[in-house]
Amino acid sequence: MNLTANWSYPTAIKFGAGRIAELPDLCRAAGITRPLLVTDRMLADLPITLTTLARLEAAGLGRALFSDVDPNPNEGNMQAGLTAYRAGDHDGVVCFGGGSALDLGKMIALMVDQPVPVWELEDIGDWWTRANPDTIAPIIAVPTTAGTGSEVGRAGVLTNSDTHQKKIIFHPKLLPTYTICDPELTMGMPRAITAGTGMDALAHCLEAYCSPHYHPMSQGIALEGMRLVLENLPRAYATPDDLQARAHMMSAAAMGAVAFQKGLGAIHSLSHPIGAVYNTHHGTTNAVVMPMVLDFNRPAIEDRIARAARYLGIDDGFDGFRARVMSLRADLKIPGNLAAMGVEESRLDELTEMALADPSCGGNPVEMTQANTRALFQAAMSDA
Numbered sequence: 001m002n003l004t005a006n007w008s009y010p011t012a013i014k015f016g017a018g019r020i021a022e023l024p025d026l027c028r029a030a031g032i033t034r035p036l037l038v039t040d041r042m043l044a045d046l047p048i049t050l051t052t053l054a055r056l057e058a059a060g061l062g063r064a065l066f067s068d069v070d071p072n073p074n075e076g077n078m079q080a081g082l083t084a085y086r087a088g089d090h091d092g093v094v095c096f097g098g099g100s101a102l103d104l105g106k107m108i109a110l111m112v113d114q115p116v117p118v119w120e121l122e123d124i125g126d127w128w129t130r131a132n133p134d135t136i137a138p139i140i141a142v143p144t145t146a147g148t149g150s151e152v153g154r155a156g157v158l159t160n161s162d163t164h165q166k167k168i169i170f171h172p173k174l175l176p177t178y179t180i181c182d183p184e185l186t187m188g189m190p191r192a193i194t195a196g197t198g199m200d201a202l203a204h205c206l207e208a209y210c211s212p213h214y215h216p217m218s219q220g221i222a223l224e225g226m227r228l229v230l231e232n233l234p235r236a237y238a239t240p241d242d243l244q245a246r247a248h249m250m251s252a253a254a255m256g257a258v259a260f261q262k263g264l265g266a267i268h269s270l271s272h273p274i275g276a277v278y279n280t281h282h283g284t285t286n287a288v289v290m291p292m293v294l295d296f297n298r299p300a301i302e303d304r305i306a307r308a309a310r311y312l313g314i315d316d317g318f319d320g321f322r323a324r325v326m327s328l329r330a331d332l333k334i335p336g337n338l339a340a341m342g343v344e345e346s347r348l349d350e351l352t353e354m355a356l357a358d359p360s361c362g363g364n365p366v367e368m369t370q371a372n373t374r375a376l377f378q379a380a381m382s383d384a
Contacts, residue, residue, distance in 0.1 A: 099148030147197025149257020200283025204256030263363025
């Protein structure tokens, strides 16, 4: 199968092995002549990053790197990035890496010269109209993981370091002008990152599929995204150089991010505060709470999950689907519960308040209340 294509949904996507070579031409097409490449500390000195910087330099586009990016980036990272952007007189951002680097790169592009603080651009109502769209720098996204899907999204997640809350910052112009999905860039991922990011893609698809909101296009994308993850994540984990599996996972990640326009739910409303407080890996945290949230939502989603199971070739409806999730978690060596991730019982009340304030809870099929959310956290402290 030829897994190379140009897609125009929801932005211009250059998909296929080796397509990182097109980055200089895409920079020029986006009007970028002095790009700042934003990545994380772990990627900064790796060959895929150094080769990309050399490619930009050889094309006369400079060699500028910013990598002060935390796993759950905050406004301090953003301010440091803005300082680097302004000092280098840059005119665009290349977001290169996993979700943290992609999200922070977007925040840098957004906040170069805005009349309001970043927190006033949270994804609430029409708050995005407070921004001056003319000062938002052009963005090119190059994911090196297959999970978050930020490369096809119009938002970024930023943690408020004072309140330990993750905020979703939105503007239509945060959708990258071009996205390069090159599965070769994901082949060096550590197995734990392959597992966590892959389960993030599954969580996006699953929650979008289960959301009660009306969006049949997202519903179909979410269903096919789940199939790609269930069939290819075990392969990518077991055989890291399986390029076909890596390509399908990269597609599934983008599909999950497109699909969750329909909504997210309790998986994300629990994992967001946990990540903000304990700095856990987002996708791995999603994987830990996934079976507990399935049980929590079962009264509202049992028939829907049974229909999905038939499409996915899974017997026994909801129970068979849940068993498949548990088997996948075991194969990927996902921790069994939140306690194993360091979450403390003494902070469950605080985490409950934060979860109920998270916008994701509004897309959950079962209404989340103080009592049932606290009970859900408690259930996730023990093995499913």
